Amino acid sequence: MNPKVDDRVPVLIVGGSLVGLSASLFLGRLGVRHLLVEKHSGTSHHPRGRGNNVRTMELLRVAGAEAGIREAASVLAENHGILQADTLTGTEQEWLFREIDPGGALARFSPSSWCLCSQNDLEPVLLRQARELGGDLRFSTELVSFEQDADGVSALLRSRETGEERTVRAEYLIAADGPRSPVRERLGIGQSGKGELFHNVSITFRAKRLAEAVGDRHFIACYLTNPQGPGALLPVDNQEQWVFHAPWHPEHGEPLEAFTDERCVAHIRTATGVPGLEVEITGKAPWHAAERVADQYSAGRVFLAGDSAHEMSPTGAFGSNTGIQDAHNLAWKLAAVLGGWAGPGLLDTYTTERRPVARVTAERASARSAEHSHPGYDAVPGTGRQAGVLAVALGYRYPEGAVAGGDPDQPVVPESFRPTGEPGSRAPHLWLLRAGVRLSSLDLYEQALVLLTGSRGASWQAAAQRAADRLAVPLDTYRIGTGAEDDLAPEPGTDWAELHGVGPEGAVLVRPDGFVAWRSASAPADQEAAVGEALRTVLGLG
Incomplete structure (x- = not known):
């Protein structure tokens, strides 16, 4: 029953x-x-x-x-970079990196940016x-x-x-x-993987005077390397609330209870190089770094x-x-x-x-x-x-999966990032105008599959819609160009077809998660059959 x-x-x-x-x-x-x-x-x-x-x-x-x-x-919002230092007051100071996006180059590739x-x-x-x-x-x-x-x-x-x-x-x-x-x-x-890597205790604390020692170094994190008090310092409000990650060695029999408030206060003072720092411990949480x-x-x-x-x-x-x-x-x-x-x-x-x-x-x-x-x-x-x-x-991509025409020999994560529009890769970002409203091409991808074509793509749109209707698949189609009948206008100097790796008569099918599912560099004789086959392959419709 x-x-x-x-x-x-x-x-x-x-x-x-x-x-x-x-x-x-x-x-x-x-x-x-x-x-x-x-x-x-x-x-x-x-x-x-x-x-x-x-x-x-x-x-x-x-x-x-x-x-x-x-x-x-x-x-x-104004915190950037990772600093490595012996102490906050010491002489050994090195920025492992100063800016997440130096020069604002990321704006070419995305409508968004990193967020702390x-x-x-x-x-x-x-x-x-x-x-x-x-x-x-x-x-x-x-x-x-x-x-x-x-x-x-x-x-x-x-x-x-x-x-x-x-x-x-x-x-x-x-x-x-x-x-x-x-x-x-x-x-x-x-x-599978390397397993346990290391262990830390995350300590939250208040210290009003610590901001004076930090000064204008508004970092994301600071790795403090003093052998007598190593750890990582992270700001919470840049004023009096902070987090400190202290190394913990349970593999050597060190119990979590060993991290008393007194020990944590002394460790933070040594690590920061501010001996008389007034510290109020507000919380502790162990965490374990692993690769599995x-x-x-x-x-x-x-x-x-x-x-x-x-x-x-x-x-x-x-x-x-x-x-x-x-x-x-x-x-x-x-x-x-x-x-x-x-x-x-x-x-x-x-x-x-x-x-x-x-x-x-x-x-x-x-x-x-x-x-x-x-x-x-x-x-x-x-x-x-x-x-x-x-x-x-x-740049991570899916050489195999819900993709038609992916290259299984491509690395999953390339050594450097270059938007290509290849099947299995994230669809490139470009700014568009729709009825005078500016939007990113990425804003189009969520509720349905999307077919992009150029000004010559009226036949693509009709054929793709027939194929989608026959398979009962939700599909939006957009023509990108400067003509009166085009759905979306690219910003001046932007070639949507080149960015997606197709010709002016080509088409690109994008999944709801913004990854390229399939593309055709030019217009085949039977566009409906081509789109239908791609939809069946990507969606597992047989």
Whole structure:
């Protein structure tokens, strides 16, 4: 006899931190009803995970959350660069990098930019946006157990406040339940990678006079290398609230209880080089840096996202960004399958696309920690400093997956970033005018697939619409040009076709997540057949 089902929902999200909240936001934008459960009573109170890269901000821009996030992040808007110093008052000072975007070159490639917003400030914005879209988000609620069959997932949930238990039946489950993921463990999915790298204790504190020692060096983080007191200092408000990451060595038997308030105060004074600094400890949280990637990202109807799928060294904030991008990749695919306009095989491409990206990115994160001599990490850096951070943020691609015409021999993350418009790569950004309103081409990609053509593309539009209607696939088409009948006008000096790697009679098909699905350099004899074949290949329609 089947157990009583209290709730039915298309998607159940387990975990309400950055990745789970992002998944809720993205699904809500796509009209997918879902339930999110989080065992803690609310969003994070600890200022961590602060670096949001340009790709993440592009996704949150399209989702309507960018303005709220930048407002929440305004106190650190002028902080730039990573400083390495013996102490704040010492003579050995070196900027590992001074500006995230020197010279403003990023504006050529994106309508967005990096944003320094701590997790405790970012999560409430995502929560508010997700709830405004109708998301059902329940805190103090934990997943007790789950079972799946060919048709869905049955999950037993428990309120940590009342003890009440309810059974939820979902078609799919997203596990964003952290690096020790009980869901991943229950599924028996293994991990590979270097494993544990180092351990830190994150200490939040108040120190009014510390701003005097910092002066005008408004850094993102400062790595303090005094052997008697190494650590990383991060500003919270640039005035009196700070975070200090102190090395911790549990592998040598050092207990967490050894980090008393007195020890932490003395360590901070030594590290900063301000002996009489008045310090008030306000919180402590241990964290573990590791390099691990799940051997698979799904099992049946259950999908891993964020830290449950991959762990990365924190240097560069690659982990949280990769997790949010996981959620974005998965959201449109779930929406397509649930909406009936894609085959279930589309969901298999989630692992195909995202796992290779995580493997390469995790390796880059570990190398960057070694290069920056992150406190507590004793690995020897490679020769020369890493280049191509923008390649990791914007250049990652899907040589295989929900793509027609991808090149499986291409590296997942190139050494340097160059927008090409190739299938499997992020669609290039260009500024456009629509009825006199300026928008980025990236703003077009969310609710449906998009076909871009030039002024000569009227036949492409008609043929593509016929193919999409026959397959019941949502498709928007836009002609880009300066003619009266064109839908979008490029800014002067911009050649949309060249930017996307096609000729003036070509066409480009872009997925809802802003990745190029297919392109045709010129117009074939049967445009409808060409678009139809691309749609079937990309969406797994057979």
